[in-house]
Amino acid sequence: MKPPPFTYHRPETTEEAVALLAELGEEAKPLAGGQSLIPLLALRLTAFDHLIDVGRIPELAGVALDVGGETVRVGAATRQATVQRSHVVRTALPLLARATVHIGHRQIRNRGTFGGAVAHADPAGESPTAALTLDAVIEARSPRGTRTIPTADFFTGTWSTVLEPDELLTAVELPVWSGRSGFAVREFARRSGDFAIAGAMVGVELDPDDRVRRCRIGLFGLGRQPERGFGAEESATGTAVADIDPDELGTAVTDALDGIRGDLHGSVRYRRRIGAVMMSRAWSAAVEEALHD
CATH class of the missing domain: 3.30.465.10 (Uridine Diphospho-n-acetylenolpyruvylglucosamine Reductase; domain 3)
Known part of the structure; x- marks a missing residue:
């Protein structure tokens, strides 16, 4: 399919781009790399009268x-x-x-x-x-x-x-993080390059006694938007890392999400389970890196 017709604009400065957005309003959309927007336009899942190319400013x-x-x-x-x-x-x-x-x-x-x-x-x-x-x-x-x-x-x-x-x-x-820190990303997709069915990102900072000084948990492919495991982060902070079971933590993180959706790639139950496994693996890898930092 071809995208619906639009007027193409290529401003040379940020000020010009912002002025165009203000002038054209909701009928305009910024275009950067186009790797997400152009397919949506081609599939007629969205439409805009004006595209403002900011990718070469x-x-x-x-x-x-x-x-x-x-x-x-x-x-x-x-x-x-x-x-x-x-x-x-x-x-x-x-x-x-x-x-x-x-x-x-x-x-x-x-x-x-x-x-x-x-x-x-x-x-x-x-x-x-x-x-x-x-x-x-x-x-x-x-x-x-x-x-x-x-x-x-x-x-x-x-x-x-x-x-x-x-x-x-x-x-x-x-x-920028400092100190004894470790980071990991784990995701599951049916083919390399596909969007993840479920994925997790973890950052962990440990104190000198191997307690969690700071941690951040992100999840993707599981809901309406990118998610954070705020509750799990709070419960893990201050805890000796040896006392945290990665599998239990992964289950707790995904169980706390109430917006997981099923589709043709997997049911809600399936995505929740895969998300828990990805979270567990990402946590273990991040902790291992922090311990050897």
Whole structure:
């Protein structure tokens, strides 16, 4: 199928892009890498009168570590392949680097953008889940100025966020972990490159006594949006890591999710079980890495 007709715009600056969004309103949609939006248009699952191509605006691309070494800023139009190869990301944000490897195929990562994937808010997407798991902050610009949005408040449902029609996601800022930390991503898909039926991301920081000082748990492919295991994080924090059973933790995390949906790829029960197994494996791998850090 072919997408419905639209008018193509290619602004040269962020200001021009934001002005177009404000002028055209809900009839316009930003286009970055197009790896998610174009298939939806071609299948006639959505339609827009105007597409605003922001994928080649130089100021929206790039990865940078701040002077204090505490935060990494990833421009919205940064290609996923660039994120994957970035030395800054691999050393300062290993969870993001490991999550990006699972995105589609090389050709998709060469075209797809990190900010576009986060804004697309696919519940089975690795990029939005990594941002949520790492407590990232979204930077969005509109004619009213720039605002920052914690990822915990950003996603509202499948392909849905709190962004206003005249707002453009311009960057994502992710905090850098220090100390004895370990990270892991585990997902189950029927074929390499497919969207995950269920997946989990885990970050764990241990204190000198091998107690959990901090942990973050993200889940994808299981609900209407990327999920966080806030309850499990709270219960694990302060606990000796040897006293935490990974299988019990994985079951507790998925049992706490009430929005798991079944489809032709698996029932609710099946997805919940696969999610628990992925969570258990990710937790074990992250803890193992932290113990040997």
